[in-house]
Amino acid sequence: MYEEVLYSLRAAIANFVVIPDEEWAFLLSKLDYLYFPKGAFLAKPGEMADCTHTIIKGLVRIFYADSEGKEFNKQFGAEHSTVGSYTSLVFGQPCRYYIQALEDTTTASCSKELIDQLYERHPCWERMGRLGAQHYLLFKEKREEELILDTLEERYRTFLRENPDLSRRLPQYHIASYLGVTDVALSRMRSRLKTNSY
Amino acid sequence: MYEEVLYSLRAAIANFVVIPDEEWAFLLSKLDYLYFPKGAFLAKPGEMADCTHTIIKGLVRIFYADSEGKEFNKQFGAEHSTVGSYTSLVFGQPCRYYIQALEDTTTASCSKELIDQLYERHPCWERMGRLGAQHYLLFKEKREEELILDTLEERYRTFLRENPDLSRRLPQYHIASYLGVTDVALSRMRSRLKTNSY
DNA sequence: ACTCTATCTTAACCTGTGTTAATGCATGGA
């Protein structure tokens, strides 16, 4: 199963960067395969979270918690996604959010030491790092734009359209939190949708 | 004046990446120096915005506009800042926001062609691109966290503390828009501050 | 079949913000 997911990842990456076979083999030989049961945390605020987790199987959420313990989902990650803390990875500072498994989750994880080693080994990794960061930036810009410009209804429709799989696997209150509202508000909006469409 | 700002930029960059003298000289020889009078646009939605602008002197804002024309500031850029559209630069897609000069502004601008040329010339540019994108990501994560977790009052205090210079150069309604509220709401909060502190 | 738990819905009330508009107050130009 590991090979399957990692193989298709490499194919996706190949559209942007050429990774020589021996570099890929080196990476594969150094990855750690980790298992997190449902509910377990991959990272918590204050901890050092200096590795990336590429999800082989499972589902995680990344969320902030305010001083009263209220939680705000900022991102989900399912199969083929890579999650981690840039704060820890780039600056060596503690993570600022929680990463939690919502299903039993298996990851291929890559330590900061390994990442730095890759950067020195071959320029293809540097390029992959740049493109990865730039793509993530585009994702963040899109999300920021949606949160600012779109109504709750539009954001909800967009989420359903662009994440049909997540829509099925996530409870509604996690989606609500991701859209920036409470479960109650999302439920209200949904019932408005129904009555208006008749 | 150009040399001054660019020289101190190079010094700042040197903390992260070593740029050989001849590479730096090449870059300098290729930069375009542009002038935008107050109110002019460096980019608009729908246009291709495939160059970065490093601000030598002046002040710009980046903002979204919704379907009714309401505007939402998402970022400011003053001297030493670099602004641009990742959508255009990385994906060759049209820009999704406005970039507007709030003061008469001079920039050192770098075309997408030049950037791609740099990436092929020397690995130091690839690394600079990676670190630039990663640092910008950290900035975005911090802003996202503040918008989600902090009250308007906290966000306002943080902005004043971390941007004393901008606080003086910007009218209040531009700051309000950056903080995610209208000028009226910011003014209300400020008057609450005064009465509560006595 | 029954209970426990998680999820979703609905209602009532409250609060902060958007909206609109009027006012005050500088500053700069004619």
Added chain:
DNA sequence: TCCATGCATTAACACAGGTTAAGATAGAGT
């Protein structure tokens, strides 16, 4: 000096969303 302009403040009203709490529903486990 006077007027126009830009900016900040304040008030009145409407409304979306937060909060709390009470049901409804469906599954899972016993």
